Amino acid sequence: MSIGYNFYIVYKNYLILYLVILQFKYGLSITINATLSKLSNNTDKYERISMKDYGNLPHIKLTKDLLESNRYDTRVRPVSNHTRSLKIYISMTLYQIIDVNEPAQNIKLNMWMVQRWHDEMLDWNPQEYNNIQSIILPSTSIWKPDTYIYNSVIMNKDDTERHMNVRIDSTKINGLRGANVSFLYPAIYTTTCRLNVKFFPYEQENCTLTISSWTNDKSALDYYADPTVNLENFIRNEEWDVISFKIFRHEYKYACCEQPWVILQASLVMRRKPLYYLVNLIIPTSIITLVAITGFFTPASTSNDRTEKINLGITTLLAMSILMLMVCDQMPTTSEFVPLIAWFYLSIIIIISIGTFLTSVVLAIHSQRQYGKLPSDWARYFFFVIVNKFALLTVPPQLKQIWTECDNEPKNIYKKKLNFPASQENFIYSKNVKSYKKSDIINNNNNLKISNPSVIDKSQDVEMKVFKYSDNKNDNKNDSTEKSNNNDKNKKKEYVINDSVNNLNNVKLNSFFKRICRGSNRQIALEWEFIASILDRILLITFGSCVIIVTFGMMAIGVIAQRYYDLENNVNE
Known part of the structure; x- marks a missing residue:
């Protein structure tokens, strides 16, 4: 019994059960016996064909005749003239970019492959086989070209390609001997791809699949391909955009062989999406x-x-x-x-x-x-005056108040050095230091020194005043009247500083009082x-x-x- 016959028996039983259910449930008047009689007649006819004349069915007979061992050999290139090259036509469809492995520099693609060629040995007259123009046979039953992906990472072909059936179409109607063979199969190729990540993650990569026969040169197999890979069924990738996928045909001459080899290079140009x-x-x-x-x-x-x-x-x-x-x-x-x-x-x-x-x-x-x-004068002027113009920082109020009280703003440092009066006709007097001795301020060498620090109150504001004085050194030239008048004036001046103090360097004295003013720890910390x-x-x-x-x-x-x-x-x- 064949599989088709078993399926027919099961189908007949289900149909009988369905008719019985309709009769009892809906009260339909159905002539089950007549139906069963027709099914029985068909069964007898089917059994008679499957049991006796199975080998005479057109498609069965055609398959046996085509693959008869004395007529067809799967090991031999199917050409009547062995010197003539067999043309192989390849078309490809990109279904999915599965993975792009940057560290390993390879790419994994899901492809649908189609190889077509003309097999002169698969020849029949359709009129002799009930006008059968095409037939589908297992791929292992006929000759196939040894097409190989040269830059495949996986060497075993069975792990990359899923070979199933081939479609054979007779060319007798066109007046040609033989048949056209279409070999369709899916494949997952993992191929090497030299990735140029110089502009990562903005790079554009060009991965190439190198396709050709492994053992046959152009004199045996001549490859041709569609110019572009079909992208209609392509599943969009989340990381890569496909710019183009074209196939180029090249002929290379190698030292081993006289005839050139035909190489197909499928160039996949894709660009990374940088948003991630x-x-x-x-x-x-x-x-x-x-x-x-x-x-x-x-x-x-x-x-x-x-x-x-x-x-x-x-x-x-x-x-x-x-x-x-x-x-x-x-x-x-x-x-x-x-x-x-x-x-x-x-x-x-x-x-x-x-x-x-x-x-x-x-x-x-x-x-x-x-x-x-304190910072040095040049540092104070450089940072507080020059650099702060670019920093745009506001001087802290406490520090600004100290500078105002002491007349010690950084922007006036170099102006004072250039414009400070050195006239010995002026001397400095402090109204807050009202009573002090010469020994409290100066030593014997006319150097500034604090002998009695208590005479100076640092908490008070220091105010400088300038007084004019006249120095009369020619006492012998004045008459006695002028001398007496001068003595009376000297007695009235209680707060006039001694002549020895007048000889002090005015700049040193000024610096002395300013250092007292600005020498507090608070000013140092703030600056x-x-x-x-x-x-x-x-x-x-x-x-x-x-x-x-x-x-x-x-x-x-x-x-x-x-x-x-x-x-x-x-x-x-």
Whole structure:
């Protein structure tokens, strides 16, 4: 019994059961016996064909005649003249890009393959076989070309291609001997692909499938292909856009053989979609770096020693290193070039490293307040006057008040040095120091010295006044009347300083009182803190600008690269 007969018996039983159900449920008057009689007659006829004349069925007879061993040999190229080349036509359909493995540099594609050729040995007259024009046979029953993917990673062909059946169409109606064979099969190819990740993640890749016979040159098998791969059934990939998929035919001459070899190269041009890497890597990295830079160079109060900023820099460096390792795992190991995204992370790491180092420098400057020494005049003028124009920081009110009280603003430092009067006709007098001795201020060498510090009250404002005096040295030339008048005047001057004080250097005395005014610890702390704040602001602007420039430069290079690829594709077309 054949399988078809068994199926027929099952079908007959189900039909009888269905008729019985209709009769009892709906009361339909159905002549079951008549129906069964017809089925029985058909069964007898089918049994008579399957049992006695099965070998005479047209398609069975055609298959036996075509594959008869004395007529057809699957091991021999199906041509009547062995010197004539057999043409193989290949068409391809891309169904899916399964995977692009950057570290291993290979690509995995789901393809639908079709190979067509003319088999002169599969010849029959359709009129002799009930006008059968085509027939489907197992692929193992006929000869097939040894078409192979040269750059396949998987060597076993059975692991990449699923061979099933072939379709054979007679060409007798066209007056040709033999038949056209269509060999259709799905395949999953894993092929090598040299990935150029120089502009990762904006790169465009060109992966090539090299197709040809493994043992036959052009004199035996001559390959031809459709110019483009069919993309109508392509499932869109989330990471890659297919720009083009074309097939090129080449003939190569090798030293081993006299005849050239026909090579088909299917060139798949695809471009990576960068949105995933922008959203998940580049932009978060830039934000983390900006936050870290802001933390580095945020001004601190005098009670804060800023040591946590060093820890912030080290932590950020570790985070950048981990992100860079994640990116490196997705790229091939190469020393020919550095990928664009690697340059990006390297730049960010350098920025954070320099920022961490300069944070320690600012820390060291800020700690100078504990030594009780004011910044030098050039440093005060440079930072408070010149650099602060760019930092745009407001002077702290307390520090500004101290500068006003002491007449010690940094912008007037060099003006005073140039315009300070050196005339010995003026001397300095303090109304708050109303009674003091010569020995309280000067020593025997006419040098400034505080012998009795109690005579000076540092909490009071120091006000300087300038008095004119006349020095009369020619006593012998004056008459006795003038001498008596001068003596009376000298007696009335209670607060006039001794002639020896008048000979002191006026500049030294002025500096002495100013040092008393501005020498407080509060002024020292405020000035060093203000210098550190100015440095923080300048470094924040500098490094923040660097991060923004690097980030937008990364995006701009991507746009330029894509424009370049578009122009290149237009030229190739």
